[in-house]
Amino acid sequence: MSDRQMVHIGPVRVAVIAASSQVRENLQTIVEAHPAFSVMGSAADADTLVESLAGSVPDVVVIDSEPDESDPLKALFEREHTPPGLVLLLDDLDSDWVLDALPTDAAAILSRNVMPAEIVASIEAVAAGLCVLSPDVLARLLAGRKPLRWTAPSGPFEALTLREVEVLAMLADGLGNKEIARQLDISDNTVKSHLSTIFGKLGAANRTEAVMLAMRHGLIMV
Template identity: 60%
Template sequence: MSSVRVAVIADAPQVRARLQALVDATPAFGLVRSAADGEALAHDLTGSLPDVIVIDLEPEASDALRSEFDADQAPPALVLLTDEADSDGIHEALPGNVMAILPRDATAAEIVAAIGAAAAGLCVLPSEIFARLLSGRKPPRSMASSVQVETLTLREIEVLTMLAEGLGNKEIARQLAISENTVKFHVSSIFGKLGATSRTEAVMLGMRHGFIMV
C-alpha cells in the first residue's frame, strides 16, 4: 500500500520538529513538508496535495485553518491539535475538512491513530466533545420539529448509517457495491439536504431528524 502523505503546520519549531519526527518514525506515513503556517506550506508544496495536514493550533491562531490551496483540488483532511477543543469559537471557525480534533498534549499513539483515521475518511473526537454534539447542544424539541429538511433517499440513509458506524468511503463503496465517486456524490447530497459541513455534523443532524437511530 502507498504511504499516507502527511504535512505539518506548527508555529513553534520544537513542536514542528516533534511532529516531523513522529511522522518520519511511522512506516505507513510519508512526510511531505512542514511549515510555520498554512500560507508558507502552500507556497512550499509542489505537485499533489498531502492526504493529511497536522496542525498544532496556537491560542488565537485560527488563521491557520484558512484554506490556502488550489480550490480545484480536494482539500486535505485536517488533524487539529488545540488547547481549545471544547470552545464554541473553535467550532465556529472549523472548516469542513477537519476530520480529527485532539488536545495539544495528545500522545504520539493518539496522533498517529488520528492521522490514519483521517486519511481513511473517519472522524476522531474526544469523547466529551462527541457527547456534547449528540446531546448537550441539541435545540429544544419544539425548535427541532419546526426545522424542515429535505427527505433523504433510501440509499442516502444507508450511506448516512454507515457514516455513523465510522466507515470510510472505500468501505461504504465495497459494502454497497458502488464506486467511491458514487459514495462521494451521496455524501455531498446528504450534506446539502441536512445543511451539514462535516460527517460528524451530518450524523448528528441525521439522528436529530430521525433518519438514523443509535
Template identity: 45%
Template sequence: MISTVRVLIAANSAIARVGLETVLAQSAVLTIVGSVTHRDLAEQLDALQPDVVLMELELQEDETLTALPALEREMALPAIVVLVDNVQSSWVSDLLQSGIQGILPAEATADEITTAIEAVATGLIVLHPEFLGSLPMTPTSPRSSLPSATNQPLTPREIEVLSMLAEGLGNKAIARRLTISEHTVKFHISSIFNKLGASSRTEAVTLGARQGLILL
C-alpha cells in the same frame, strides 16, 4: 495492516514544525511529505497530495478554521488532525463541523499523535478523551445545527458527481471526466450539499453512502 500514510505538517511556528517532524519520523508507517505554514497550506495540499494533514492550531487567532469549509468546496481535502490548546466545547463543535477528523490537545504524546493519524487515514474520527467531557452531547451532536436536507432526490448526474467526490476527485478532474465546465461542477456540488443537508464533501459522501446512493 495500514499502508504508508503521507503526512503534511502545518504550523506557523518553525519550532513546532521541527518538533512534529521529529515525532512523525519515529513511525515506520508515516511519511512526511512536507512542512508548511498555514498560509502555504492550500497551495501545498494541491502540490503534495497528502493523505493526512497534521496541524497545530491556535483557535483564538487563527483563521485557518474558518477557511476550511470554503477550501473543501474547491478541492478534496485529506483527513485532518489538529493539535489545539485551551479548548472550549464550542471550539470542539466548530472543528467537527469543519470536517476535521482528529482533535488532540497540544501536549498529546508521540504515540497519541501517530495513532490518531493512522486512525483518521482509515476514515475514523478521533476525539481525545480530554475533550469528551466538555461536550454536552456526543461528538457528532454539533452537526444537528447544520442545514437540514431538502428531501429532494439527487439527479443521476448529481449521483455521478457524488461518486467522484467519494473517489477524492477535485473539481477540475470531475469536469474533465464528465466533459463539463468547472462552474457546472460547482453548481452540482452545491445542489448535492443542499439536498443532503451537508456542509462539506466529506459529509456529503458519508450521507450519500448511508442513503445507499453510492458505494464506498
C-alpha cells in the same frame, strides 16, 4: 472502504503546520520516527505549506494552531484530490468552533498535551478514514451541549426519497462519495446531486450536520 483508504499503498504522506519552529521540529521528529510515515513538508501557516507542496496534497496534515473560521486549508480542499485528513492539536477544546472543525471525512481533535504515541495513533486512524476525538469533545458531541452551526427549519423537513435515505445511511457509516457511488451503482456526480438535495432538505451545511440531523429526527439509525 473510503477513498483515503484505497490510495494508501506506500507510506502515509504527512505535512505539518505549526507557528513555532520548535513545535514543527518536534512534530516532524515524531513523524519521521515512524516507518509507515513520510514527511512531505512543514510550514508556519497553511498558505506557506500549500505553496511549498507545489500542487501535491498530503494524506494527513498535523496542525498545531487554531484554524480560523475561513478554513486555513481551503486551498488544499479546493484541489481535485481527496482532501487531506486533519490532526488538530489545540489548547482550548471548549472553543465554539471545535465541533465545526471537521471539514473532511477524517479528522482528529486532540489536546496539545497528548503523548507522541497518541499523535501517531491519530495519524494512522485519520489516514484510514476515521475520526478521533478527545473524551471531552466526544461527550459534548453526544450530549449536544454545543450546537452545530445550523439553523433548524421552523416547519417539518421536506420528505427524503428512499435513495436519499440510503445515501444518508452510508454517510453515517463513514463512506466517501466514490464508495457510495459504487455500492449504489450510480455516478459520483449523482452522489453529489443527492448530497446537495439532502443538505437542502435538512438545512445542513455539511455531511456531519446532515447525519446528526437525520439521527435526531429518526431518519437513520446507527
